[in-house]
Amino acid sequence: MKSFLSLLIASVAINTELFAAEAGMPQLDPTYWASQAFWLILVFTVLYISISKFYLPKIKDNLDNRENKIKEDLENANKFKEESEAKLKEYDLILENAKKEVLKLHFESKSTLDKDIQSKKDSMEKEIEKEILKTQKEILELKKNSISSIQVISGSIVSNIIENISGDKLNESSIKATVEDVSKKNMNKFL
Amino acid sequence: MASNPMQQFTVKRIGPEINIVGVDLSFTNASLFMVISATVIILFLFLGSKEKKIIPNKLQLIAEMSYTFVAKMISDTAGSKARPYFPFIFSLFMFVLFCNMIGMLPYSFTVTSHIIVTLIMALFIFIAVTIIGFIKHGFKYLSIFVPSGVPAVLLPLITIIEIISYLSRPVSLSVRLFANMMAGHTMLKVFGGFVVSLGILGGWLPLSFSVALTGLEILVAFLQAYVFAILTCIYLNDALNLHH
Numbered sequence: 001m002k003s004f005l006s007l008l009i010a011s012v013a014i015n016t017e018l019f020a021a022e023a024g025m026p027q028l029d030p031t032y033w034a035s036q037a038f039w040l041i042l043v044f045t046v047l048y049i050s051i052s053k054f055y056l057p058k059i060k061d062n063l064d065n066r067e068n069k070i071k072e073d074l075e076n077a078n079k080f081k082e083e084s085e086a087k088l089k090e091y092d093l094i095l096e097n098a099k100k101e102v103l104k105l106h107f108e109s110k111s112t113l114d115k116d117i118q119s120k121k122d123s124m125e126k127e128i129e130k131e132i133l134k135t136q137k138e139i140l141e142l143k144k145n146s147i148s149s150i151q152v153i154s155g156s157i158v159s160n161i162i163e164n165i166s167g168d169k170l171n172e173s174s175i176k177a178t179v180e181d182v183s184k185k186n187m188n189k190f191l
Numbered sequence: 192m193a194s195n196p197m198q199q200f201t202v203k204r205i206g207p208e209i210n211i212v213g214v215d216l217s218f219t220n221a222s223l224f225m226v227i228s229a230t231v232i233i234l235f236l237f238l239g240s241k242e243k244k245i246i247p248n249k250l251q252l253i254a255e256m257s258y259t260f261v262a263k264m265i266s267d268t269a270g271s272k273a274r275p276y277f278p279f280i281f282s283l284f285m286f287v288l289f290c291n292m293i294g295m296l297p298y299s300f301t302v303t304s305h306i307i308v309t310l311i312m313a314l315f316i317f318i319a320v321t322i323i324g325f326i327k328h329g330f331k332y333l334s335i336f337v338p339s340g341v342p343a344v345l346l347p348l349i350t351i352i353e354i355i356s357y358l359s360r361p362v363s364l365s366v367r368l369f370a371n372m373m374a375g376h377t378m379l380k381v382f383g384g385f386v387v388s389l390g391i392l393g394g395w396l397p398l399s400f401s402v403a404l405t406g407l408e409i410l411v412a413f414l415q416a417y418v419f420a421i422l423t424c425i426y427l428n429d430a431l432n433l434h435h
Contacts, residue, residue, distance in 0.1 A: 026200040027373065032221065033307045034214045036202070040224035040308050047229040047286060055236035059258045062243050062251070069245055138352030 147183065155179045196380035200304055200373065221308070224300045228289040257285070264421055268430035277425055284314070284420035291372060291412030295405070303415075304372035306365060313365035316423050324430035336428060364422055371415050375408040 155175050162170050204217045239254025247255060261281045265273050273280075287303060294301025302308055324332040336353040337346065382404060385397035 025197055025373075026202060027304070027306045027369070029202075032202040032204075032215065032219050034217055035209075035216045036221050036307050037311050038216045039218070039225055040302075040311055043222075043225040043229045044282070044286060044312075047232060047350060047415060048279060048282040050233055050284045051285070055233070055240055055254075056258070056278050056281060058240035059236070059254055062247075062257060063258065065243065066245055102405065115426075116193070 082153070151176070151179050151183055196377045196384065199376060199380055202305075209353060220300045221302055221305065222291060224290070224302050224313070228286060228302065231293065232285045232289050242279065257281075262418065264417075265424050268421060269431060272431040273427050275397075280420055280423055280427075283423060284416055287312075287325050287368065287396065287419050288413065288416035291416055293410070294372065294376065295412055301372050301376055303368055304376055309365035309369040310361065312419075313346040313361040316364065320426045320430045323427070325420040327431060328433055331433065332430070336435060353403045364419065368415050368419055371411055375404075375411055379404055379408060384398075395421055 109138070155172075158179060159170060159175050162168065162175075202219045202221050202398060204219050205223060206218050209216045209218065235250070236254055239250045242248065242251060258281070259286055262277060265277055265280055269276075290302040293299055294304065315407060324335070336350050336357065338353065341349050379401060380403045382397045386394040386401060389397060
């Protein structure tokens with residue numbers, strides 16, 4: 001619609017007074033064409049030179065700086081991340097080693113303790129055995145002693161009994177031999 | 192109507208008459224607004240690139256955004272070969288944009304609403320692109336007029352059409368910008384005139400139109416600068432990368 005309107009206006013303007021500035025289109029009046037061309041070229045040249053020589057490099061610098069800064073920051077962040085990961089790994093390693101050491105220590109102490117207990121137990125057992133042997137010896141001795149004392153006592157009892165029954169005094173040695181004989185035969189039954 | 196809607200486009204001399212070898216090169220209101228536009232661009236870029244902050248302030252951000260905007264436009268349309276022409280296209284885009292935008296201010300003058308201005312820019316681009324094409328490809332550049340994959344019968348016709356379309360580039364490029372700017376400003380003026388002539392009772396409708404049109408015109412001012420720059424990139428692409 002707009003272009004149609006402009007066309008209408010333009011055609012009306014051109015038709016009424018061709019190339020006349022006052023009533024038609026001032027754009028088609030060539031009086032100042034040269035001036036406009038001259039000033040356009042001058043102004044645009046100055047603008048182009050100042051933009052291409054000063055401002056665009058500055059803006060480009062700025063943009064590049066920012067991009068570099070962002071890149072650098074990202075790189076730094078990555079580096080820090082890697083570092084922290086390495087530290088974390090190190091930490092894990094230390095922790096693992098510590099755990100291993102704890103286990104080792106635990107095992108060692110347990111084994112020494114076990115050995116200790118074992119040795120103590122062994123010595124204890126030896127002592128007990130010794131004691132048992134000693135007691136057994138004592139018992140044996142006691143047994144022997146008791147046999148001889150029993151023989152003595154039974155000898156005296158036998159002589160007493162015979163004396164009381166017959167009124168005779170028997171020979172001590174014969175009594176002793178008889179008692180010994182009997183006791184040898186029967187002692188195994190009781191002892 | 193109170194005043195002629197075309198009057199706003201009149202070029203008037205400011206200051207003394209400058210006459211060099213019979214040619215009138217006087218400083219006019221058109222020249223003044225060219226200088227104002229260029230000054231505003233330089234001021235904007237100066238303030239935008241003054242502080243080299245990692246986190247930019249608003250002005251720096253806008254300057255950097257316009258840089259990346261134009262850079263992206265060039266790399267998208269013409270590829271990496273067009274890199275050396277970036278300052279020119281950036282200057283062109285900024286100049287057209289600021290001329291259009293400053294033209295939107297009341298009582299100002301729109302430099303780009305003059306066919307001579309846009310035609311000179313378009314002709315410069317056309318000639319420069321043609322020269323670049325011939326420098327880069329020699330006479331092989333003429334193959335731009337002979338598209339591949341066209342039946343032999345149609346080839347002469349297509350070639351003629353291609354040549355006409357190539358030669359009409361400066362005309363279409365300049366007239367597009369000039370006509371858009373002139374039409375928009377004329378329309379604003381016409382509706383403004385309606386507001387005055389219809390008075391306090393009937394003037395509200397054209398006034399609201401005027402407000403809406405002002406918004407539209409600001410969009411058009413940006414869009415036409417963008418179109419001008421991107422078409423330059425496309426022409427440059429044709430000269431740099433022979434695709435046919």
